[in-house]
Amino acid sequence: MSLNAGQMELREEAVRAESPAALALLSGFEHAPRVGVAREMAGVERSPGVGAARRFRSTTPGLVTRQVARAGAVHLVERVEAVGGDGLPSPVQATVLSVLRRSAAIALALGAEFAARTGLDALKRANLEGTLGADKRVAFGELLQAEALAVLHVFGNAVAFLLAPHASEVTVEVGGVEEVLTDNAPLALQGVLWELDQDIGALASDEAQLVGVVAAFAEALMEKIAARAVTAPRLETFTGASWQVEADGFAINGFSPARKAKGSTITMQFKKPHEVVGNHIAKYQAMRLAKMLMAYDFEHKLNPFAELGGFIFTFIGDGKPGTGKTTLIQMMAGMIHEYCGVAGYLFRYQNLSVDNIDSYQGKSGQNARAFINAVLDPAVIGFGTIDDIDQIAGKRGDRQSSAGALEITSVLMDAFAGANTVVRGNCTFGMFSNYPENVDDALRQRAGARFLVDGPQTREDYIDILALLLGK
Ligand SMILES: Nc1ncnc2c1ncn2[C@@H]1O[C@H](COP(=O)(O)OP(=O)(O)OP(=O)(O)O)[C@@H](O)[C@H]1O
Numbered sequence: 001m002s003l004n005a006g007q008m009e010l011r012e013e014a015v016r017a018e019s020p021a022a023l024a025l026l027s028g029f030e031h032a033p034r035v036g037v038a039r040e041m042a043g044v045e046r047s048p049g050v051g052a053a054r055r056f057r058s059t060t061p062g063l064v065t066r067q068v069a070r071a072g073a074v075h076l077v078e079r080v081e082a083v084g085g086d087g088l089p090s091p092v093q094a095t096v097l098s099v100l101r102r103s104a105a106i107a108l109a110l111g112a113e114f115a116a117r118t119g120l121d122a123l124k125r126a127n128l129e130g131t132l133g134a135d136k137r138v139a140f141g142e143l144l145q146a147e148a149l150a151v152l153h154v155f156g157n158a159v160a161f162l163l164a165p166h167a168s169e170v171t172v173e174v175g176g177v178e179e180v181l182t183d184n185a186p187l188a189l190q191g192v193l194w195e196l197d198q199d200i201g202a203l204a205s206d207e208a209q210l211v212g213v214v215a216a217f218a219e220a221l222m223e224k225i226a227a228r229a230v231t232a233p234r235l236e237t238f239t240g241a242s243w244q245v246e247a248d249g250f251a252i253n254g255f256s257p258a259r260k261a262k263g264s265t266i267t268m269q270f271k272k273p274h275e276v277v278g279n280h281i282a283k284y285q286a287m288r289l290a291k292m293l294m295a296y297d298f299e300h301k302l303n304p305f306a307e308l309g310g311f312i313f314t315f316i317g318d319g320k321p322g323t324g325k326t327t328l329i330q331m332m333a334g335m336i337h338e339y340c341g342v343a344g345y346l347f348r349y350q351n352l353s354v355d356n357i358d359s360y361q362g363k364s365g366q367n368a369r370a371f372i373n374a375v376l377d378p379a380v381i382g383f384g385t386i387d388d389i390d391q392i393a394g395k396r397g398d399r400q401s402s403a404g405a406l407e408i409t410s411v412l413m414d415a416f417a418g419a420n421t422v423v424r425g426n427c428t429f430g431m432f433s434n435y436p437e438n439v440d441d442a443l444r445q446r447a448g449a450r451f452l453v454d455g456p457q458t459r460e461d462y463i464d465i466l467a468l469l470l471g472k
């Protein structure tokens, strides 16, 4: 994998150098929880009506009145190996542990990089020597906090990324991450590892759940840190640059999670171009569009056709029932699928269908958003279709349209030509309908092209279609 513009490499030696420290974190350390509550204690039942408040309260204002918990030992390696316990660590347990170690090492390496770039390491040295000036104290504290936040997020991000290929469909609810300490990076990692240790102990009883707990924990951690980072100062060095860890293909882009781009496995019947009779203009436009998509440049995330013109981001295909609209989708998806197979690109096809309309307020809009986002993903070639759009998207002011259908209309309108629409040229959306006049005017207007699908017209067309349908 090559580096994109503005991307820096997090060198393998730097990550390796942190490996022993990461291993030490997994093998064992002492930690006294400050925010989180140990699971064993939290599990104690109380009689109803008996409050949990302490009877004696310090009256000194500002003094933390919470009882300091005793330091407990955290042994993650033993904890993980004890899951399902049959004496020897299993391949899954070994994978989880090496993912945790690798992620901690990456996080620490990034922390070191951050410290070097911001001058934090010089401040740390001055602090150790006792020469840190009073004027630098605020900056020092803020930088330590920024480093801790960056390290924690990268840790969660790396765990989620590296563990993704091993995840099963088992999902576990871990709740929010509490023990987020931002005094400095090593303490921050200890805090979250302590909590992870608690979660594994309480929630993982077999290997699938172990992976589920760790993955869910990583997601919860990223969410928590990203929310914290909104208001935290001095993070520009981290958010302004991006890093790449070559060996894992892992990219760090500030506080946005790295996801492994996944194509979707498509279960649909593909049609070959010769199986589409008539519909000449639509057919050739679709074939051209499929080829144009292949000009997408994954490195710069742009398609020359999108810049020069001629790229069709959205189109509408309309025609009478049974004239070959669905057939056209099958042909186009088939062609893109084939081209992507040859070029080694990931292809994602999604169809927005009636199933996506939900009776819950807001859920239909979310479904439509998820559909759009999946197709827009700049790491894949995308093709999104909305077959029979008049049934799915509503028309504003029409009493017959359900609230869900109207939500879908508004999301599509925003996505196709809204204030923050970026046409990169990696994907295209097709809308198909028998009754385009039933589609909201503004949505119909957003289609960049109209493909007329009027089916077979001439005597020859009908002979062709008869030959096709009769087969041998
Ligand atoms: N132009 C065509 N070329 C080849 N086959 C066609 C064509 N039009 C229709 N057919 C045949 O008719 C069947 C129905 O076509 P298709 O499902 O594509 O129609 P549609 O336009 O999507 O209809 P609807 O509007 O009802 O969804 C297909 O299985 C296909 O075999």
Ligand SMILES: [Mg+2]
Binding pocket: 325, 326, 327, 387
């Ligand atoms: Mg159809």
